[in-house]
Amino acid sequence: MSRDSALGAFLCTLLLLCSTAVLSASEAAKGLDKRAAKLWEDALRTEASDPNYAREFLDQLIEAAPNFAPARRHRARLEYTAGQYDAALKDLDVALASEPNDAEVYRLHGDCQRKLGHASEAVSEYTRAIALHLETAAVYNGRAAAYQAAGQHDAALEDYTQGIRLRLDDPIPLKERGNVYASMGRYRDAIDDFDQAIRYKPDYVDAYLDRGFAYGQMGDFERAANDFDTVIRLAPGNAKGWTLRGAVHLRRGELQAAYDDFTHAIQLVPTDAYGYLARAAVLVKMGRHDDALADREQAVRLSPETPEVYIARGGSFHELGRHEKGLADRTKAINLRPDMPEAWFARANDYVLMGEYDKAVSDLNEALRLRPGFSEARDLLARAESERKQKVAEQKEPPTQSSSSAAPAPVSPAPASSTAAAASPGSASLTAAQPAAAPPAQSVPASPPQRPPITVARQALSPASSPPPPLRPAAPTVKPASPPPTPAPGESLQSAEASQQHGRELASRGRFTEAVAELDAAIRLDPKLATSWNARGYAWLRLRNYDRAIADFSEAIRLNPAYANAWHNRAVARKAQGDPAGAAADAQKATALERQ
Numbered sequence: 001m002s003r004d005s006a007l008g009a010f011l012c013t014l015l016l017l018c019s020t021a022v023l024s025a026s027e028a029a030k031g032l033d034k035r036a037a038k039l040w041e042d043a044l045r046t047e048a049s050d051p052n053y054a055r056e057f058l059d060q061l062i063e064a065a066p067n068f069a070p071a072r073r074h075r076a077r078l079e080y081t082a083g084q085y086d087a088a089l090k091d092l093d094v095a096l097a098s099e100p101n102d103a104e105v106y107r108l109h110g111d112c113q114r115k116l117g118h119a120s121e122a123v124s125e126y127t128r129a130i131a132l133h134l135e136t137a138a139v140y141n142g143r144a145a146a147y148q149a150a151g152q153h154d155a156a157l158e159d160y161t162q163g164i165r166l167r168l169d170d171p172i173p174l175k176e177r178g179n180v181y182a183s184m185g186r187y188r189d190a191i192d193d194f195d196q197a198i199r200y201k202p203d204y205v206d207a208y209l210d211r212g213f214a215y216g217q218m219g220d221f222e223r224a225a226n227d228f229d230t231v232i233r234l235a236p237g238n239a240k241g242w243t244l245r246g247a248v249h250l251r252r253g254e255l256q257a258a259y260d261d262f263t264h265a266i267q268l269v270p271t272d273a274y275g276y277l278a279r280a281a282v283l284v285k286m287g288r289h290d291d292a293l294a295d296r297e298q299a300v301r302l303s304p305e306t307p308e309v310y311i312a313r314g315g316s317f318h319e320l321g322r323h324e325k326g327l328a329d330r331t332k333a334i335n336l337r338p339d340m341p342e343a344w345f346a347r348a349n350d351y352v353l354m355g356e357y358d359k360a361v362s363d364l365n366e367a368l369r370l371r372p373g374f375s376e377a378r379d380l381l382a383r384a385e386s387e388r389k390q391k392v393a394e395q396k397e398p399p400t401q402s403s404s405s406a407a408p409a410p411v412s413p414a415p416a417s418s419t420a421a422a423a424s425p426g427s428a429s430l431t432a433a434q435p436a437a438a439p440p441a442q443s444v445p446a447s448p449p450q451r452p453p454i455t456v457a458r459q460a461l462s463p464a465s466s467p468p469p470p471l472r473p474a475a476p477t478v479k480p481a482s483p484p485p486t487p488a489p490g491e492s493l494q495s496a497e498a499s500q501q502h503g504r505e506l507a508s509r510g511r512f513t514e515a516v517a518e519l520d521a522a523i524r525l526d527p528k529l530a531t532s533w534n535a536r537g538y539a540w541l542r543l544r545n546y547d548r549a550i551a552d553f554s555e556a557i558r559l560n561p562a563y564a565n566a567w568h569n570r571a572v573a574r575k576a577q578g579d580p581a582g583a584a585a586d587a588q589k590a591t592a593l594e595r596q
Helices: 003-028 034-046 051-064 069-081 085-098 103-115 119-131 137-149 153-166 171-183 187-200 205-217 221-234 239-251 255-268 273-285 289-302 307-319 323-336 341-353 357-370 375-396 419-423 493-508 512-525 530-542 546-559 564-577 580-595
Strands: none
Touching: 034 051, 034 069, 051 069, 069 085, 069 103, 085 103, 103 119, 103 137, 119 137, 137 153, 137 171, 153 171, 171 187, 171 205, 187 205, 205 221, 205 239, 221 239, 239 255, 239 273, 255 273, 273 289, 273 307, 289 307, 307 323, 307 341, 323 341, 341 357, 341 375, 357 375, 493 512, 493 530, 512 530, 530 546, 530 564, 546 564, 564 580
């Protein structure tokens, strides 16, 4: 066929389609009076160019002919576009009463139900449309989105794949299918779809956001950061891009860069509570606990019905030694969402910290009832039950402080400036504040989201599609924080030593939680006093909080590498934590120092 012949055939087809559309419109107008028919014609003519004007024609037409199904369908489409989903459903119901086999009406019905969060109803409506032979990309992609919202990932993948087959050049279903893969932990497959979506649409901001998230979950923070850089370049006002890049900086330990990005995101969207929670997590790591509390207080003001903000603020209260307030916040989170296992887990952490093991066990059992596969809760439950048994045993036969099987004996610490004295045997010191050393290395969680007492973790890198796990604070675990700020002018080092001595005395009487609070003050007044860190580590050790104990002993060793007793204490903590190799190495180092 020649080029001219082909062009002629195309024009004939186009004319035929146009005439069919005119005939369909004319056919639809049968039964209308002259005025109503003119209104219908005007509505169709202006619908694409001036929807508001078309809406006026349709309103008048429906008033004159309330059962005219085509007008109802067209007005419902305009209402859907304007976000008026309930109004659209009412029009669609009237249309279905007149034309019960109109597949397009069922598709629109499904769209409205999905937007209203009624996933199962939406799936039913889309399925009816398909049964009436409306097999278009739009209906399959709509049903896929409904399946996705209902958590039916396999069905969503199948429908998105069909929708992609029906329209190969549309980047949106590729991106959405990528999000389904990501929600299933199949990040490599997700990245393949995001790559394809970006090839079709190189400025697709949401695809870069979601691909950055997937890279982050795979531990490829360099590529994640590159994607978030692209988001910020393409859309500098996109707060999510700044937030997610801040999360990458945080995971890499780049605290100032993380703080700057989170601050910029807050400036862009000052009403986002999760932005403040994210920045607070950085402030905790910086040792700025009062500032972290201020950000979490703001998050509570912005979102007082959100349990995560209370879980996070409770963590700040505990960091500052205000344990009753911390416990009250975790209880508030439970009252808001009694079906939230993370809230029960957070309060259980509080009870373990405070030595109230019966209450901790009760909360952990509830967390596991709500989520039987909650491995962190199961691990903490085993620990709480073990410590409860040991506490009962100690009450029957209190161990002597010299018992090497439990923990090193606390004795008056030598001045930190005296290396020889600090290294001498038996010079253990009690400490109770937030360690400056980082906690033991942990693997990156695979998905948000869970989120110290609320930190930016997997949800810090959440997909851009459904509500992104906006840096939402992860599952609350009590972790050591950074060292407190230096003393204010006028606070003497003598008071730091007095606080340390008082803390040691409290520990010697078995009042370990109070000892921690007192030693917090000692470290806040003089964070370079190694004996205070070692003393607080001992108190954490007796509270069976081995992560905090090890972190404090490690900081004491960093400040004074010849501190034999700190090496010995860390050996005991590592052995209790189940690290025999690390314990043996530390014990060998302690012995070598003691022989010098």
